[in-house]
Amino acid sequence: MTMTPDPLDAPAIRWGILGAGGIAHKMADAITNYTASEVVAIGSRDLAKAQAFADETGISKAYGSYEELVAADDIDAIYVATPHSHHRDHALLAIEAGKHVLVEKAFTQNTEQAREVLAAAEAKGVYVQEAMWARYLPHYRAIRDLIRSGAIGDVIEVQADHGQPIAHIPRMAQPELAGGALLDLGVYPISFAHFMLGAPDEVHALGSLTDAGVDAQVAMTWVVGGRPIANLTTTMLAKTPCRATISGTEGRIEIDSVFYNPTTWRVIRENYVDGVHSLDVEEHDDRVPNGFQYEAAALARNVADGRAESDLLPWSEILAVMEIMDDVRATIGVVYPNEV
Ligand SMILES: NC(=O)c1ccc[n+]([C@@H]2O[C@H](COP(=O)([O-])OP(=O)(O)OC[C@H]3O[C@@H](n4cnc5c(N)ncnc54)[C@H](OP(=O)(O)O)[C@@H]3O)[C@@H](O)[C@H]2O)c1
Numbered sequence: 001m002t003m004t005p006d007p008l009d010a011p012a013i014r015w016g017i018l019g020a021g022g023i024a025h026k027m028a029d030a031i032t033n034y035t036a037s038e039v040v041a042i043g044s045r046d047l048a049k050a051q052a053f054a055d056e057t058g059i060s061k062a063y064g065s066y067e068e069l070v071a072a073d074d075i076d077a078i079y080v081a082t083p084h085s086h087h088r089d090h091a092l093l094a095i096e097a098g099k100h101v102l103v104e105k106a107f108t109q110n111t112e113q114a115r116e117v118l119a120a121a122e123a124k125g126v127y128v129q130e131a132m133w134a135r136y137l138p139h140y141r142a143i144r145d146l147i148r149s150g151a152i153g154d155v156i157e158v159q160a161d162h163g164q165p166i167a168h169i170p171r172m173a174q175p176e177l178a179g180g181a182l183l184d185l186g187v188y189p190i191s192f193a194h195f196m197l198g199a200p201d202e203v204h205a206l207g208s209l210t211d212a213g214v215d216a217q218v219a220m221t222w223v224v225g226g227r228p229i230a231n232l233t234t235t236m237l238a239k240t241p242c243r244a245t246i247s248g249t250e251g252r253i254e255i256d257s258v259f260y261n262p263t264t265w266r267v268i269r270e271n272y273v274d275g276v277h278s279l280d281v282e283e284h285d286d287r288v289p290n291g292f293q294y295e296a297a298a299l300a301r302n303v304a305d306g307r308a309e310s311d312l313l314p315w316s317e318i319l320a321v322m323e324i325m326d327d328v329r330a331t332i333g334v335v336y337p338n339e340v
Contacts, residue, residue: 002145004138007297011304012036015296016075016099018066018090019082020044020053023104027079028057030292037300043069066090070097077299079131080104083171084178085336088113091128095120100127100303102295105191106183109336111322118315127303128315129295132191134260135313136294139286143246143253143265144196151267153250158197158222158230160189160259163240167216172236178336180214182207182325186234188260191313191321192244193222193230199320200224207332215334262291 015031017024020042031039039059044050047064054062063069070078070093078094080087080103088108094101095117107130108114121128134140147155162185166172172179193200200222207218216237222230233240244259245252251269264287269280302310309315329335 010297034293152248
């Protein structure tokens with residue numbers, strides 16, 4: 001099994017955080033307390049908000065505009081922590097200023113925007129990574145290695161769900177912020193299945209929409225080689241178990257709730273020989289505090305190695321996941337206001 005290196009051993013870089021919202025707090029904690037790197041500045045559209053964030057988290061500089069933040073000479077990488085609707089513009093702002101960028105999931109609102117960001121990064125020669133933090137957690141890599149080594153035989157079925165009762169939150173509710181369950185929550189099961197299985201041949205989807213026209217709930221079945229291999233669900237109306245299971249001809253892997261967090265998981269092999277049932281269970285515990293430190297450390301390592309993209313989530317796969325979400329939205333009828 002490939003071991004994930006300790007985030008504390010990654011090179012130290014200087015971060016700026018763009019957007020002083022909810023998730024920015026978790027990233028500030030991860031970088032400050034679980035990597036060798038430092039968050040040197042926070043940028044907000046409101047200086048008082050930036051200052052309050054800086055005071056609370058111990059960051060030394062606060063800027064009252066995103067433009068001032070990305071222009072700062074003492075920053076190596078920008079973490080874009082704004083709603084999906086704004087990822088394209090804010091990533092482009094940072095790229096134009098010559099900064100490496102970590103862009104929150106979903107990477108952008110649609111594939112066209114994602115292509116724009118990646119083309120700009122290529123032209124400028126900067127590194128861009130999607131903040132799909134689960135990809136960088138040790139259990140994702142370990143489980144993919146196990147599957148590839150044939151530890152559970154041929155994969156027959158993948159199941160993953162992600163539901164949170166957060167339909168009332170503005171970034172989920174508003175079409176203008178590219179809201180809905182799919183881009184915010186459904187991206188986890190999709191990215192998980194893509195990592196474990198590769199690209200599907202077909203994606204079948206059903207969804208229900210809110211009165212505002214964003215998706216409240218989506219169910220997907222992925223078809224590979226004519227077989228319905230993955231069943232993935234997401235909703236913003238209820239807390240669901242948030243578990244994942246990969247079942248094969250010779251065993252299964254169960255990832256406990258929350259499957260995309262640092263968590264516990266097991267490999268199970270069941271045998272029936274001459275009417276006798278035997279169970280072989282191998283338990284794993286990959287729980288650590290926070291968890292964002294792995295993606296932050298990956299960026300620092302890849303930048304130091306002179307890479308343009310991450311091997312755990314290459315640009316081609318960022319685009320592939322965005323394309324699946326575009327297709328699902330087209331099937332269930334979710335169109336954002338600036339796409340009409
Ligand atoms: N990785 C994870 O576990 C995780 C969890 C939750 C969310 N996320 C992702 O992180 C991103 C931000 O989520 P969040 O929960 O932090 O969102 P949020 O608190 O609603 O907003 C984040 C910040 O975006 C900035 N912003 C810029 N333009 C805005 C606009 N027009 N309307 C509202 N805010 C705007 C605001 O910062 P200023 O006011 O300071 O300028 C705001 O505080 C989303 O892409 C989401 O999917 C990831």
